[in-house]
Amino acid sequence: MSVLPYLLAAWLLVIGLYGIVSSRNLIHLTVCVSVCQSATYVLLLAIGYKQRGTAPVFADIPTSRRTVDPVVQSLTLTDIVVAVAVSALLLSLALKAFDHHGSLDPAEMTELQG
């Protein structure tokens, strides 16, 4: 099996982290968090992938057919649900922060330090 999906997952994680670290905009930052999260989707799906495997829905295929691993797919679904909750929360915080500071730059949030 190809090593490419694993490299892609690692790349997405690193580029997402770079985005978070260098971001000047809270909404952009939230999207970077989602990019990191996509890395976990890719990794999970890659781990469950089987060459020439079909979707693990046995309603209309014989149970002997080779399918991809359904467990990682359900993990990915759960992961997506978590991501939605986190993104929604981060975006609403960003919105409120804009009300307070008139800016979305995390460098403008300077209340807490030291």
Added chain:
Amino acid sequence: MTWLLPIVAALPLLVAALLALVGKWLPHRAADVAALTVAGGALVLGLILVARTADRIVTHWFGGWRPRAGSFPVGIVFAADRIGAAFAALVLLLLLASLLYSWRYVEDEHHLYLVLMLAFGGGMAGFVLTGDLFNMFVFFELMSVAAFALTAYKVEEASPLQGAFNFAVSNTVGAFFVLFGIALLYGRTGSLNLAEIGLRLTNDGRHDALVVVAFSLLTCGFLVKAAMVPFHFWLADAHATAPAPVCVLFSGVMVELGIYAVARIYWTVFDGVLGEFQHPIRDVLLAVGCVTAVLGAVMCGMQRHLKRLLAFSTIAHAGCFLIGIALLTPDGLAGSAVYVLAHAFAKGALFLAGGILLVARDDIDELLLQGRGRGLPVAATAWLVAALALASPPFLGTFTGHALLDDAASVAGYWWVPAVIAFATIGSTAAIVRSGARVFLGWGERDDPLLSEQPSESAAPGEQQASLALMQGVTLVLATAGLVVGALTGLAARAVEAAHRFVDGADYARVVLDHRPPVPVPPETWHTTTLSIAWALVTFAGSFTLGFASLYRQRLPGAVTGALARGLAPLRAVHSGHVGDYVAWLTFGTTVIGGVFALTLR
């Protein structure tokens, strides 16, 4: 009776969902009573569970998916040993205390606050009871999201937004690392059950890059929650801005859950396959714990915002908890467990006393509050009692935990570890003593330029009609519990027994997968050593002396204060409050820790 097990976590979660649906139409007090009843009921179940785990590990397979002995476990299991059950009970006890305190404290959108608190508590209880790695991740995220929302509860102020944002982003990135680790382990073993993964890794015997990377990612991911240096930045921001009763749960149990997870995963999953590398693992975790303990104590002394001060004190103590785990011995683990218990009560009481100051005096800044706490004798008493408990005088407060840790470290050959623990205790408790004396007694100088300026909090409109009597009662009870718990020396022996069971991963796997009764643990006795009493006297005397002395720091020669200020400036600058910096530190820390593991675990 195994149905008890999921109920402990499910009850708060179900009622949280129900309250979210109908809470809007319920009168405030009815919703309060419902939440309190649920927290109390779950606590009783948790305590029953603690009693029942004396000589067994209680397991429950969801939906009847109980595997036959030796076959592959498809289902999801909850498995509670003594330490897990006790942790769940502690979570629910603190939840009950916080809810009682919040009776009239948090009035805006009161039912949503209750929903979040119950979901937070239920998530934490589930996290410590589960025996499934992915289940652990789900509960981890559940409690995290509830905690993020609770941090930003006072959404009309600016700093809670910053605190919540930093908290949310740091912890979410930590959770990604955890999930990466889980995915790698699943790829290797095809299982998500802790016991089964451990068994398969041990039988496989390969400790290649995959296992080491998975171990590093899981450890670092959970250490973010545990607020270890350099992953600790979010904690101070989150604690400084969250409502006081929420901070009780943050400091008392949430941070400790990160350390619990590291311990649980190490002993169930990695102990078999990485067992021959105990030495490097111990050194790395010990180094992280010690740096955290020292840095937390130093930063604690530089704070004037009381909740932020307490937050850094939590970081210092969390470092000590990790030291106990890092020794990788049952005695060290038992020490941390007993320590967590006493610390949770004492630190909880301090946060609640801070909340009382906020309500009664409309401020949380040490210098601005100077002498204004004189009319609050109950809060003052609670503050003193809790400070005493944290100073660890012989046979009181955190003493038992400290003594177990000191002994475990000395036995393992780390004679200098007790000194680090004493430094962390003295540094952080001195700051608590200093601020208490300044606020409640009016002692000390008017100004101290070493203390860092923070935006002060004001009480939200709803908080004005808070019921002070109830709040003070809860605070005093918690503080007293924190002090008295150290006197129960019988606890130490029970904790050591429980720790022996906790660290036996093979036995855990047999109980969970083969449904065998666990190997009986021989009864332990525990005697205090002269060494531990000597250290207790040192920390006790040191905390109060340094605390009172630092009220008059200004009287030091100018050269000394100047040097101190210059020396501490870089440390202060590092805590920049910028979320990007925090994630950069997080990435850096994970790379370094992972790199060291990659070099040494081969």
